[in-house]
Amino acid sequence: MKLKIMLATAALAMTASAGLGETVKVGMITTLSGGGASLGTAIRDGFMLAIKQANNPNIEVIIEDDQRKPDIAVQLADRMIQSDKVDILTGIVWSNLALAVVPSVTAQGKFYLSPNAGPSALAGKNCHENYFNVAWQNDNLHEAAGGYANTAGYKNSFILAPNYPAGHDALAGYKRMHSGDIAGELLTKLGQTDYAAELAQIRASGADSVYFFLPGGMGISFVKQYADSGITIPMVGPGFSFDQDMLAAVGDAALGVRNTSQWNKDLDNRANAAFVTAYVDEYGRLPSLFASQGYDTANLLLSAMAEANISDRDAFRDALRAANFDSVRGDFEFAANHHPIQDIYVREVVLEDGVYTNKILSLAIENHADIHAANCSM
Amino acid sequence: MSLVLFIEQVLNGFQFGIMLFLTAAGLTLVFGVMGLINLAHGSLFMIGAFAAASIAGWTGSFVLAIMASLAAAAAAGALVEVAVIRKLYDRDHLDQVLATFALILILSEGTRWIFGSFPLYLNIPSYLSGPISLPGGIQYPLYRLTIIIAGLFIALCLRQLILKTRIGMQIRAGESDREMIAVLGVNISWLYTLLFALGAALAGVAGGLVGALQSVQVGMGEPILILAFVVIVIGGIGSVKGALVASILVGLTDRLGSILMPEAFKLFLPPADATLMGSALSSMLIYILMAAVLVWKPTGLYGVRV
Incomplete structure (x- = not known):
């Protein structure tokens, strides 16, 4: 290899x-x-x-x-x-x-x-x-998503991420910027592919939106199962779960989903x-x-x-x-801690000439640096 | 926690268990009858999913896709048995583990070579998508319900095959005394190939069915392989009935544990800590279950051999 x-x-x-x-x-x-x-x-x-x-x-x-x-x-x-x-x-x-x-x-x-x-x-x-x-810095895209959820008027989010350091950062980042309530919070297994149990809890929670950070195959599985579950509340995610290489495998289930990213084509x-x-x-x-x-x-x-x-x-x-x-x-x-200071955007998944891709909707946060820089004594 | 949520989780547990059963049934038969540890069983699951995704992409038919997953995995299983596995029956378990581990690498890289690193598209057909309403106001995805029913049907077919047919009789005989049925004139190498292909076909169907719910990608078989081994150890090696009971048990433990554990910790911990502790413990639950069963019954629930 x-x-x-x-x-x-x-x-x-x-x-x-x-x-x-x-x-x-x-x-x-x-x-x-x-x-x-x-x-x-x-x-x-x-x-x-x-x-x-x-x-x-x-x-x-x-x-x-x-x-x-x-x-x-x-x-x-x-x-x-x-x-x-x-x-x-x-x-x-x-x-x-x-x-x-x-x-x-x-x-x-x-x-x-x-x-x-x-x-x-x-x-x-x-x-x-x-x-x-x-x-x-891991928190950044999630902070932008928390901010976007405020703009979109979501007051009660259900949030989930895998149980590993970036997952913890993700939930912390979203909660830092989201001013609404948290209807429920779950840490799933890293590499998990079946989200039936989580979807049942989302359905029962009475949340008005779902925020999830599930990179790679985990996100594909989640979005497909979400679309099939009949849950109708909107989902928001960081760009990773709606990334170009994922979208073809997810198909229609991802159309229209808002996600945050520092980059788009x-x-x-x-x-x-x-x-x-x-x-x-x-x-x-x-x-x-x-x-x-x-x-x-x-x-x-x-x-x-x-x-x-x-x-x-x-x-x-x-x-x-x-x-x-x-x-x-x-x-x-x-920034002082050698992490980027950058703009983060809100994107939407669209179908362009038969290809699933993203287009930028708006700027979520301008010149954003992470909050951990303050603790860095460099 | 509401009753509706509880019932939905029980259904989820069943569905997960049925999927595990389809994978574990082949593994336990192969282990029980041929005495072979086959680590590459998860790769056959993956082959089923890739075959289903390709055929669904070409023809657009989900039924054809599932049939393709069955056929492709059975063919791959037969090929692997004749080319590699056949030479391993007389070797010890370590050689088998090494050889079948090599098979995982070869099959994974081969699949990557053909299909690339990016996940494939395979979706639930429109006539099976969306939730249906069950009595009591429960909304449950039709596709998952279909999996439960299809899996139970396959389990029933397998039972009939093993208990009522000549081949089934030979399989059972092979399980209790391998040398003796060879002496009695049964073509044992043909039986082994057939049995291996049957196990592979079951895993392939599971891969095809699950592929529509998950991401079809290289390496998707390995996580399920570990659970399948847990199932056959709990159920008792070689027992198909044990595999069914253990699969359902593992499925229910996993699904109910993932909601009950965090709830239980919330009684005496702040929510964030409870989520963390509960998630950590719920992912260990099935292994704790396995340990508990082994303490109680060292040969597994339906196992006879030590």
Whole structure:
């Protein structure tokens, strides 16, 4: 299952943007098999597209599959650091894996660029100068959804998420911004595929809306079963559950659902338009939220490589912190805890030329930073 | 908690149990008759779901899709038995576990190679979708009710097959004394292939039926495999009746536990903590049930062998 991609062959085709001459080794640990494979695949594809476009001979990427298992992720990280001698790690999808891997990576003086997982435990007191999150802090999209629920007039929400760190962050984020009551709150098993018991409780709860965070296959199962249950109250979710790669498997059941995201393919900026076209050309499918995060992560890395040598850790860190790259989500900057300050939008699932996709409805929160930054003493 | 919610959860428990039974029945027969631990049983479940999703995509017919899931899983089962499993009957359990674990990897990656990493679309047909009203004001999804009825029907067919037919007689004979029925002139290798394909077909049908409710993706069989093993251990290895009783028991424990445990903790804990504790404990409940049954009856509810 080892996939080793060497990109050092393109030396002759060096472009002007290649910058400084030291080779940077990147270790990508992501989920490429099992129930979460579609997320990791999208992150990898987005990341590799940016690497390919940059055509920089000084970057080498090693990709490994963590199978969504924390122990395997830890082993891979150790091996990449000790025998492959990587300088930078990236790729982890799931917060429980990130919590197992990131602290030891940063403690060994390596950089970790998160293209997805942003657990609150790494954003506050335990923030680290070598840890950068290019996606969001976990709470963010859920906070935006809580805010949206207020605007939509939902006063009594039933909320559920898987029982793992990102699930806890999700419910906390939604409750932080939602001013209405909570009709019920459930923590489900990670990887659960049957939600009959939860749906029965939603039906009995008398709630006026449902908020759920169930990434990957869990969300597909939930939305299909929700549509079949006869429950008619509206559902709201973060963008993950209504992501481009999921929608085809969900079909009509997702139509019209409002969800929150920091990115969508119709965001009006030049970098995004170029990204969407290039992604479709390369992979023959529309990019997802996760792909956009992988793409931004690679571009952040490339921007730092153009400014500083990896051997000069402090200069390289400063270059990363400057975030001097064209993000596909428009404006992008890091807060003090190295998590993004960004706009978050409300999207709606629509059918466009026979393809299920999202379109942006409105801005949910502008220039949003997470609240954990205040506890970070960096 | 209202009575309606309770009854709905009981129905959910039954439906979950029936699905588990379809997966566990094949596993317990194969284990009981051939003495084989087949970890790749979950992959046959996955093959059923993928076959159903493909055929539903091409033809649009759900009935054809379910028939395809049965046929594809049975064919895959027969192929696997002839190519790999047949060589493992005389080996010890460790070799069987290793070989069938390798089969999981091969079948998963093979499926990914053909269908890709992204989940497939398979939905409930329109004539089975939506809820129906049951007496007492209960709204219950028609599809889940159909699964309960279809599963019970399959269980009945299986019972008739095992108790009333010649093949069933040979299966039962094989269960009690493998060497003896070979000596009596029964073509044991043919019987084994047939039995393995039958178990695979049941798992495949379960995969097809569940696929319409869930996400059809690589790796969907592994979680159900663990539960199927719990079921056959509780029910007693080799006993189809035990598998049925244990499946329903596990289904009810899981579904009722997931609502009763958090409620119980709410009596003496703040709601947020109660949810956390209750969720954690309810996911352990079926394993606690298994441990309790094994203390009470070490060979399982209907098991005879030690």
